[in-house]
Amino acid sequence: MSNNIKEDLLLFNELVDVFLEEERLKPVTEYIEPNNVQQLLDIKLENNGLSKDKFKEALKQLILNTPKSSSKLFFNQLFGGRHSKAVLGDLLAAILNNSMATYKIAGPQVSVEKEILCQVYKLIGYNKNPGGTFPTGGSMSNFMSLVMARDKVNLEIQQKGITRKLVAYTSENAHYSVSKNASFIGLGKSNVRYIKSDLYGRISVMEFEKQVEKDLKNGFTPFYLNATAGTTVLCAFDNVNELSKCCKKNNMWLHLDGAFGGSVIFSDKYKRLVKGVNLTDSFCFNAHKTLGAPLSTSILVVKDKQDLYNSFNSKANYLYQTHGNEFNLGQTSFECGRRNNALKFWTMWKAIGLKGIASIVEEQFQLANAARKYIISNQDYSLYSFDDSLSICFNYKNFDPEDLCTKLFEMNSLMVGYGTFKKNRFIRLVIVNGENSLDDVTRFFGILERFTEEHQEHIKKI
Amino acid sequence: MSNNIKEDLLLFNELVDVFLEEERLKPVTEYIEPNNVQQLLDIKLENNGLSKDKFKEALKQLILNTPKSSSKLFFNQLFGGRHSKAVLGDLLAAILNNSMATYKIAGPQVSVEKEILCQVYKLIGYNKNPGGTFPTGGSMSNFMSLVMARDKVNLEIQQKGITRKLVAYTSENAHYSVSKNASFIGLGKSNVRYIKSDLYGRISVMEFEKQVEKDLKNGFTPFYLNATAGTTVLCAFDNVNELSKCCKKNNMWLHLDGAFGGSVIFSDKYKRLVKGVNLTDSFCFNAHKTLGAPLSTSILVVKDKQDLYNSFNSKANYLYQTHGNEFNLGQTSFECGRRNNALKFWTMWKAIGLKGIASIVEEQFQLANAARKYIISNQDYSLYSFDDSLSICFNYKNFDPEDLCTKLFEMNSLMVGYGTFKKNRFIRLVIVNGENSLDDVTRFFGILERFTEEHQEHIKKI
Structure with missing residues (x-):
């Protein structure tokens, strides 16, 4: 079959019509045992392409049998629903297909990303020299914050690896990425302390302080706290304000993982749940979790943008050929080529x-x-x-x-x-x-x- | 403005028509100085949403001023062009909005991903117990391979951090993510050896062997080689076959970074350029670089899937509630929630x-x-x-x-x-x-x- 975008846009519209009607009529998709998928649907990839008709039929069967995450009976995970204005932006991003690494190839899409970040700085009260980026999700946001915290202890770690006895803290109810990330960055999972929570699922401030003191006595260097705005199971909000005191006192990085609940920053009524967010060193939230933006729309902001550069900037002459750091966004991200995940949130906000x-x-x-x-x-x-x-x-x-x-x-x-x-x-x-x-x-x-x-x-x- | 997907699909179609026509007439977008973007385009985000007309106008101006990465005069970076069949899949993925973490929420999309991986195993000759995933890009693929190699030296590193003097190898022409990743995983950039290349830009096998011997003598543990299929600048292909001998002898992980050039595995005529790929421990390629799939379509395969599980699996009862590991793809990825990046490559292959x-x-x-x-x-x-x-x-x-x-x-x-x-x-x-x-x-x-x-x-x- 030919490479014809106009033809395939027509097919797309036809398929979406069918899917949206099915979503309305059957909000919960009929269950297929995973081992039966290959028998029931035409999934097999072969040497030859399909005919137009067979291709359309295979696609139709596949999408009609896919769980409908945007239906009104999907309450399963920390995402769901669909804001059409965000979907519009995501569809356009697929057509435009810019990489967000440089201004040369992303052009004004760079300003789109920067404008969102600027507004977020204002909302949370980062007002000196903030930085930010769109990581691929909450796990990556947590990862990036942990790397920055580690490098802040001693920038030589980038060259030599970890040489001091560093220790990180989080809630016993924190997202599982904290533990994975501790393994990834070479800290070791055993150097993460899981602080007990109170009855409401929030980190016990007293227990946290006690553990930090104990670790200090034992010659460890406490360097990072991962607090949560909206824990995965209970959606509890840690008391950032109180926790920040101990972090400040001990020169520890305070990251607030708001992947699930961080969107409260947009509401005058509910931003009280993240009171003290201005005292954090980094903060993230996912617009794909609570705001109906397609996966993934994840925003990480950092109080001092120099920390982002210190940990993520790398020279790459073949890549950064025009314009300064400020507009070449690849210098503050984990990724090199990077999908435009900002546009969908921008279209939604704009609308x-x-x-x-x-x-x-x-x-x-x-x-x-x-x-x-x-x-x-x-x-x-x-x-x-x-x-x-x-x-x-x-x-x-x-x-x-x-x-x-x-x-x-x-x-x-x-x-x-x-x-x-x-x-x-x-x-x-x-x-x-x-x-x-x-x-x-x-x-x-x-x-x-x-x-x-x-x-x-x-x-x-x- | 209301949340109405049908209305916004119409708007999408209208905007794409305008954009495609502009792409044909003006394949190179008029240049805007980055500091002028905010004056020339309506980028600002405000308290109130725009009217329908103003929204449409703002979007039109934005997309018409975005660099056209798919035009016939874009030769700038390691991606470009647009295969409409892949775009179709990506557009559908945005509408379906499944997270690839579990079978419960991704359903048959899991089989879509697995089918692609299976075909790739066959093409490159991984035939015992292979595994694979769709990382967010080449940097992440390289990162994951490095973590697996590190953990393979000693699984205790996950718990305790790096305690041995490990050393990794790559080409002086390798992608810059190798150095970043060495910092991220706690290895330290100074423990990466950049091996000189021959006149054609390929790692000098002799220099590599010499360096490994030298490091062994000095008490280091060589554990990882990052070879390249298609270096960033020259698009040179390292001699995998020869390099694999030294890796095998010294029990080193051999990763082949084919982000740019790895798609040669699809051609009987050009797969000779990655001769020996079956001898690697991991291999990745990006269908968004050379095959016209939208960003990002990155595939990582691993000779022994146990290595993927060892490094990336984490318990998460709130998440993995039905079905075994085999169908809950989140257990072998860096991410938790994960966009469906497989569908676009599947639609293309199918077609x-x-x-x-x-x-x-x-x-x-x-x-x-x-x-x-x-x-x-x-x-x-x-x-x-x-x-x-x-x-x-x-x-x-x-x-x-x-x-x-x-x-x-x-x-x-x-x-x-x-x-x-x-x-x-x-x-x-x-x-x-x-x-x-x-x-x-x-x-x-x-x-x-x-x-x-x-x-x-x-x-x-x-």
Whole structure:
């Protein structure tokens, strides 16, 4: 088949029409056992290309059988929903296909990225010499912050490797990338301290201070704290303000991982949840988690941009041929060639304004409050999570959450996951789809209740 | 403005029409000084969203002023051109918006990724227990290989950090990520040896062996060689077959960085350039560099998939809730949430077959040969590169290559870069756009010649 973009744009439009209609009619895709995919769908790659008709059919079957992460019954993970203005930007990025490494090849797209970063600096109160970039996701944002913190202890580490007994801190509820990253950067997982959390899932400030003191006594150099704005399971917000005191005192880098909950910075009403974010050394959030931007839209900002340059700049004469550092964005990123992940967030912001983004955040909290209220007012449910959270953790009657979630998924009823906190296991309903309404949340509980009634004999009990 | 995907798809189609027409009429975008972007274009982000008309106008201005990486006059970097079948897949991925972490949320898209990997294993002759993933790019592929090699020396490094005197090797012409990655993983840049290359830009096998012996004598542990299939500047192919002997003898990990040139594996005619690829421990290539797939389409394969699991698997109960490792792809990647970068390469392969991909590769070499022939047969040119390369390095008369390339770009005539090898500086014409024809290559030289004639007084001389 020929390389004809106009023809394929027509095909794209046709396929999307079919998909969107299916998403409306069947919000939960029919489950296929992974081992059966190759028999049921035409996935095989061969020597010869397909005919036009067969190609279209193969694509249609594939997309109709793909889980619909933007449907109104997808509550499974820390992303979902679709803001069409962000999708528009992402589609354009695929057509434009610029690499964000240099101004020469990205042109004004560089300004698009820089404008978003500038606005974020303002929102969080980084006002001296801030820097930022669009890493590939939350794991990468955490990684970059850890590398900068490590290099800040002693820039010679870049040349010689780690020679001092460094130790990093995070919450026992932190994202699993903190541990992976400690391995990747040569710190070693055993040099990460997982600080106990309080009853609400936030790092215990006292425990943190105690551990730092203990490590200092034992000859370690505490250098990094990874705090969380919106922990993965409970969506708890660490007390940045309090934690920053101990970090400042001990000259430690304070990173706030807001991959999940960091978007509260856009709302005057909820930015109190990250009070003290201006005291951090770095902060990240993912617009693909709570704001309906396509994967991935991840933003990392750094209080002092020199730290970004120190750790990520590299000479590359074949690459940086025009313009200064300021406009050659590859000098502050892990990647060399880099997809334009800024445009989609820019198109969204441009279209709905800061106010529009704020209202998405506020509506989500409102829906989450409604879901909590439903649970509290119904004695068949037990609630495990707290106010100011987008993650509603609960159990229904005595059904085993793991078995129930798996059956809901395999029987095409709902996409939702489960989690654990302080030894409690529960269903985790994540309210991140900005397009959902109160009705959709009520519908969620209705489906759950009907499903358990119909299948009660086959669902495990706690 | 409202969140309405159908409306925004119409807008997308309208904008793309305008952009494609502009790409045809003005293949080189008018240059804007970076500091002038904010005055000339409406980039500013505000509290309120724009009206529909103003939004459309802002987008139109932005895309029309963005450098056209897919045009027929873009020869600037190691990517360019657009295969519409790959674009189609990428557009669909943005709409579907699956995260490739788990089967539960990616469904049959997991099989799409696995099918591509399987075919790549076959092509390069990994036939025991291979593994693979889609990293975010070449830098990340190199990073992952380095981490695996490091962990293979001693898995305790993950827990404790590096304790032995490890040393890694690469070519003096290797991609700059090798040095960055050495810093990132805690090895230290000073523990990378840059081996001299021969006259053709390939690692000197003798120099490599000598250096390994020397390091062994000095108590270092050689553990990793990063060889290159298609070096950044010259597009030289290291002699994998020969290098593998020394690696095998010393129990070193052999990674072949084929980000630029690795796509030769698809062509029966050119796969000889990576002879011995079956002897490597890992290999990567970027379909976004030479095959016209949108950024990024990067594939990393590993001879023994256990090495991927050893270095990148992490427990995450909140995430991996159904199905085994085999189908939960997040367990072998750096990232947690991961964009679907496989679909675009799959749609392309499905549509044009292996044969179609092979013919893209072969046509590029044919064009490169024609360009070299043109240069050799014209005494105003001097050639600095060699056969079997997609990178045509040359100078024209006595014009300074750096100044000439910058002026060509700023005066909207051509997008091309320059490079250096063994102290020679030259223009680097990269032949990676599969849609270009012999006429387009001839046109390149014609534009260059006319431009220098018209502006000869203002272009620096060597």
